[in-house]
Amino acid sequence: MTKPDGEVVSFKYDSLGHRVEKSSDSKAIKFVWDGNNPLHEWEETKLKDSLTTWIFDEGAFTPSAKLMNQGNYSIITDHLETPVEAYDEVGKKVWEQELDIYGRVKPRPIVKNMVKLWMMACLMNILYRFVIKGNMQMRKQDYITTDLGIMIRN
Numbered sequence: 001m002t003k004p005d006g007e008v009v010s011f012k013y014d015s016l017g018h019r020v021e022k023s024s025d026s027k028a029i030k031f032v033w034d035g036n037n038p039l040h041e042w043e044e045t046k047l048k049d050s051l052t053t054w055i056f057d058e059g060a061f062t063p064s065a066k067l068m069n070q071g072n073y074s075i076i077t078d079h080l081e082t083p084v085e086a087y088d089e090v091g092k093k094v095w096e097q098e099l100d101i102y103g104r105v106k107p108r109p110i111v112k113n114m115v116k117l118w119m120m121a122c123l124m125n126i127l128y129r130f131v132i133k134g135n136m137q138m139r140k141q142d143y144i145t146t147d148l149g150i151m152i153r154n
Contacts, residue, residue, distance in 0.1 A: 005139060 055065035
């Protein structure tokens with residue numbers, strides 16, 4: 001894939017469809033999976049390597065913590081298992097998101113050091129909760145229209 005700035009990005013997947021690597025000329029992000037949940041994520045650059053470990057609730061797709069070299073974060077989810085807040089080791093809120101009634105993220109100021117958590121939360125939401133299919137989104141056997149937020153049982 002070529003980004004608008006001309007940088008070429010490539011992806012590698014395992015036999016189960018899990019992304020195991022995202023790479024470009026400047027860096028590579030690699031993933032290790034535990035079943036259907038990402039367990040480790042690390043970035044390899046020419047200057048440094050970093051490791052991130054994700055902790056999920058047992059038997060669920062609900063993230064509960066993110067462990068990094070820069071610090072550890074507790075993740076709070078709503079009743080639909082969507083990440084909505086993150087707190088650092090001393091209990092300070094470092095990230096939050098609010099959804100509208102249709103499940104879309106409401107605009108908010110972005111905390112610079114938590115952009116990766118937000119992107120990973122969005123990635124997990126897409127990977128585990130919804131599979132985009134035209135104008136519909138599918139969660140297991142349910143379809144949700146993206147424009148009206150109406151659920152259609154299959």
